[in-house]
Amino acid sequence: MDKLNSTLTAVKNLRSNVRQCFEHLADGTDGEGGEESRNKFVHDFQERFGAINSQLREVEQLINGLQVPPTPYSLGNTAYLAQETSQDRQALYPQLVNSYKWIDKVHDHSFLAFNNLNQNTLRRSYNYCSQKRQRLPFSSFNNDPDHIDKLLSEINTPPHTSYRIFRPFGTNAVAIVTISNVMKAAIVFKGVLIEWVTVKGFDEPLEHDDLWAESRYEVFRKVQEHAHSAMLHFFSPTLPDLAVKSYVTWLNSHIKLFLEPCKRCGKFVVHGLPPTWRDLRTLEPFHEDCRNC
Ligand SMILES: [Zn+2]
Known part of the structure; x- marks a missing residue:
């Protein structure tokens, strides 16, 4: 030594x-x-x-x-580290629960993706999915035509908001939401899930033949951008009805798009735009740059 x-x-x-x-x-x-x-x-x-x-x-x-020691060195209490068996001390349990949750999520999402891909009716190849493996479809693929109408009529909306529903793609609905004299939004559904949203100004045409064209106003293009991130935020395949209701309520908060100042900076216009972002929880207005401050 x-x-x-x-x-x-x-x-x-x-x-x-x-x-x-x-x-x-x-x-x-x-x-x-x-x-x-x-x-x-x-x-x-x-x-x-x-x-x-x-x-x-x-x-x-x-x-x-130096010589190789004949007996191993005594490392004191540190030698017992490898023999710890108590679960609490190893902190493995929370990690295990987390992994389990992730695997569960991955399983759910892959099942939804599998169902979605299999719905492609144009596919000519044989259906390789055996009957045994098919399970009852999720409620999010409920294609009952009246369901969306019923769902939208249940939402408490301000009196100046109106809905028009049509079905250019067979059973899947498209809802045109007109929010006062401010803006229009086309919500494209797949079953009860929201697939796409187009936002345009009140004076712009928004019909089934131009659902995908962007607004010519920058402010509504910005609102559409935010509407897409909100769409992902509210997405919930397990509670699709609640997701649609929350989303439409959020969308309706744009009724005072040009009337309310930003909650953060108190200004109406910054960089030539009104507060285009609405908080997902409180529905308060913010400029795009102010929301993350
Ligand atoms: Zn601001």
Whole structure:
């Protein structure tokens, strides 16, 4: 043990001397003394270099003198670390629960994706999904034509909001929501899930043949951008009715798009735009830049 200690000390000294030598080199000469100071600098360096060389030899000798210990070193209490069996102390349980939740989510989503892809009626190839593996479809694929009408009529909306529902894609509905004299939004449904939203100004046409065209006003293009992120936020395949209701309620909060100042900065117009973002929970208006401050 003594030998090991003295070897470690020698290694430490060697490291510190090498470091000092490099520091000395990095500092260089003061640049004013001319020939004399340069000579002194070189001489100093040679001395330090010589010391390092002799220390290196010393370390080599010490290492050669070391022997493999006959018995393992006693590590004290740290040796018991590997034998810890108590679950509380290992902190494994929360991680396990988290992984389980993730696997559950992945399973749900892959099942939904599988169902969705299988609904492609244009596919000519044989149906490779055996009857045994088919399960009852999720409620989010409930294509009952009256369901959306009923759902939208149940939402408490301000009196100036109106809905018009039509079905250009067979059973899937498209709802045109007109919010006062401010804006229109086309909500494209797939079953009860919201697939797409187009937002336009009140004076712009929004019919089944131009559902995908963007508004010519920047403000409504910005609102549409936010409407898409809100669509993802409210998306819930397990509670689709609630998701639609929450989303439409959120959309209706744009009724005062040009009348309310930003909750953060108190201004009506920033960079030429009114507060286009509505908080997902409180429905308060914010400018795009102010919402994250
Ligand atoms: Zn603001």
